[in-house]
Amino acid sequence: MHKASSWLIAGVLGTSAATSQAATLEQRMAAFEARASAAEKRAAAAEQQTQALARELQQIKLATSTAQPVASTATATAVPTLDSRLATLEARQQSMEKQGSTEHLTDGFSFKGYARSGLLVNDGLGGGRGGPYASPAGSVGGAVGRLGNEDDTYMRIDLSKELYAQNGTRSKFTVSIADGVESSNDWTADESNLNVRQVFTELDHLAAFKGNSMVQNATLWAGKRFDRDNFDIHWLDSDVIFLAGTGGGIYDVQMNKNWRSNYSLIGRNYGDFSEGGVDADVESYILTSNQFFDEGQWQWMFNAIGSKKNDIGTRSNDAGLTPADSGLHSMLANHQKTFFGAEGFFKTALLYGQGLGAEVKNVGSDGELIDEARAVRLALYGETPIAAGWRIGPSLLAEQSKDRYVKGDNYAWMTLNMRLANAINSNFEMAYEVSWQTMDLDPKGYLQRNAVDGNFWKFTIAPTFKPDVGELLTRPELRVFASFMDWSSELDGYSTQDAFGKTDFNAGGVWQYGIQMETWF
Template sequence: MQKASSWLLAGALGASAATAQAATLEERMAAFEARASAAEKRAAAAEQQTQALARELQQIKLATPAVATAAATPTVDARLAKLEAREQSTEKQGSGAHLTDGFSFKGYARAGLLINDGLGGGRGGPYTTPAGSVGGAVGRLGNEDDTYMRIDLSKELYAQNGTRSKFTVSIADGVESSNDWTAEESNLNVRQVFTELDHLAAFKGNAMFENSTLWAGKRFDRDNFDIHWLDSDVVYLAGTGGGIYDVQMNKNWRSNYSLIGRNYGDFSEGGVNADVESYILTSNQFFDGGQWQWMFNAIGSKKNDFGTRVNEAGLAPADSGLHSMVANHQKTFFGREGFFKTALLYGQGLGAEVKNVGADGELIDDARALRVALYGETPLASDWRIGPSLLAEQSKDRYVKGDDYRWMTLNVRLANAINSNFEMAYEMSWQTMKLDPKGYLQRNAVDGNFWKFTIAPTFKPDLGDLLTRPELRLFASVMNWSSDLDRYSATDSFGKTDFNAGGVWQYGIQMETWF
């Protein structure tokens, strides 16, 4: 009897132990499932591996009875330990890759002091002349008194079918204060927020669309280009909408198409507030590997001349416009090392603002504008580089019937390498203008010239070319202009007590960078 009781007790203890082991196993399995689920959420890149682990765990569950035998338990424990080790490895790999994979950070910034010869705050900027009111930029070196920055943050992800998505947001700010805290003067702004899709699986095998990119959101066009020495875009298309890039029409012809909107503000008509928007339909064609470009824009803004709405001159603004540009992009400087670009732009109505396409809602129907841009860069001699540019425009009937704006800027940027980190930079800029605004914004007709010369000792990490950045520079600039230009407007810089014809010296220190 006593022996039988011992067997019963031993059996009960064995069953109890097996039950405890099974309970412990179930808890560990439950814990594993929770961690696997968390790993899935934390690491998208490890999702497939996590699913494989979950399937293997399910097989273990099906093969394991509710009460495990002592012989089976070590095998289950070993497999479970192996799965847990794989899960931890997956988490580490996934979390590390997920945080950085496809992420990019790009930016541009400039900041510095501009001091006049009376040790006061300097005046200036690439658009400081009267012609600047209609886009007539002059040389920017030693002529900037602002702090400006823009950062671009992007994240790329790949779907299992190979399609790539890219989200981009751009944040910018610009102030003229030299203080470290400028929140009250800040112009912080989200300049871009958009998403692109490319390498689309649905387009695979389609020669026309296989390499195209779809996009939607708020952005400036990918193929805008500028004259850096003048801080002037040759053409600038921006707004909110969508489009498609790189439709391959044939071997030597690709196309971009987009529809974007811009806003001209609000007005009240009959007690009803109306939102005035313009819409820009764009066709951008590239030929011979991008060497030739033809851009065409059709602009419509139905409410811009609605009812009693008028521009600053009291005239009905245009409700439509056309804009076109033909450009040539050379990868050499007339056969030499470097590059050279040429562009001819024409616009009418709302398209007569030929640089910032569709951005000026004050233009009238009769507005016409023609602009030419030429610029490039090349080695001039041993340790010397040169970047010449020309920008000129004639426009008429812009805001008032009979107004006439004519200006031309010639600019030359030079750099002489002294050693591997130091160069002497020079800039000469001359602008001639004949402006007759017919009283628009109380502006007066003027006729005259402006010139500027800057010398800038510059440090940089490498002296590759004129566009290598960052740069840390000291500078001294002298500028002068025809006295007639001082009376163009009471609201611009020209004609102020410390900034009038006769010669102005300005000095400063500045950094400029991009990456």
């Protein structure tokens, strides 16, 4: 009744009350704008909202300035409408200021990571030996299975911060820090391999690209990083493809509805060499084309590698030969979202490389390869349920390479691996892993290695606790385990530098036990 009486009096008395009300509104608007300005300084995230509110305030001011100071039905309804809208805006502004003062510091921040740490003990209560690449074939990438076969502590953390510009463009900065040691001590600074593995920045949702269907969803990047589309066989601790280094590129160029492309130029370093007083800073460059078809189901990757200083007269590999100064690498992969129509997934990849591309997993990372080097690798793996409470993760990894480091050398190996898990209750499962690897290696004396032909076997049983069972890749896992390994006695003579043939770790059967945690998020 009080406000209604005021409006009636304003209509009878003319302009004075309306003018006073407008002045009051102007004062409140001025106070509001001052708070909006302060909020802009406190929080970048609040800036865009403040601009939207400021535009609405301008509309209110315009409505106020054009209101007629005479008694009418329009005047009687205009004033309370402006008052109500301003009160709503002030409430929104107060909420925005509160958010800006308490939440903006963590806005857009993310923390991701991977870690494993465990104790490995042999049956003589000594330190366990081994690792996913323990066999002679491991010298050229032949992994044998990781469950119950790791004695290290390794961690990597990825820290990222996202920011949005006023035009909608998003930037993201990422840094990755990693460390790995085999010591069981709590203080391992003297043995630490602490390293910054990634430092890069991405730009996407670029305002300048809007309206261009080819690049409007593209991502630009530059810095030191792992390629976004690397993928691995977790059971083996082996990447299928690993492209990494320092450079830049563009992801997700949409060529048409069913075809998108990635392109990058990445640099790597083969080290500094000096012979005869001549210094050689040997770098290599990898030009990559990565094509995806049918929503990413098919992938074709091509890499051209060049390192012109890698064959100068002052540079030779460990066999005394001139290494390659270029190479080619290609991969054809199929990514299935089912396991041959059943629940799960399945991936297939065929890789080929020559020259510097003959290191087909870690693209462009091996500067010792010679021009004649050739390699082909096949990777198959997946995961699926096989019965109530049971899941299986089979994998196959095989490679044939020739003329890698010495003309006439030959490396042929194949690993079959199977991870099984049986859920006992909601937090406990029994995990099992079986591995078999066969190899025929003839290094031709490279690094004093000898020709061997034989097989390796491993079986692991691992009672495991985890937050939720039902998926092989759910983490974290806390596990105890027992592993039995054996191999052909001939493999003990491959090299004096590898694990095989050492005291208490030779053919005839080796039991190892341990406890381990593994997590990622």
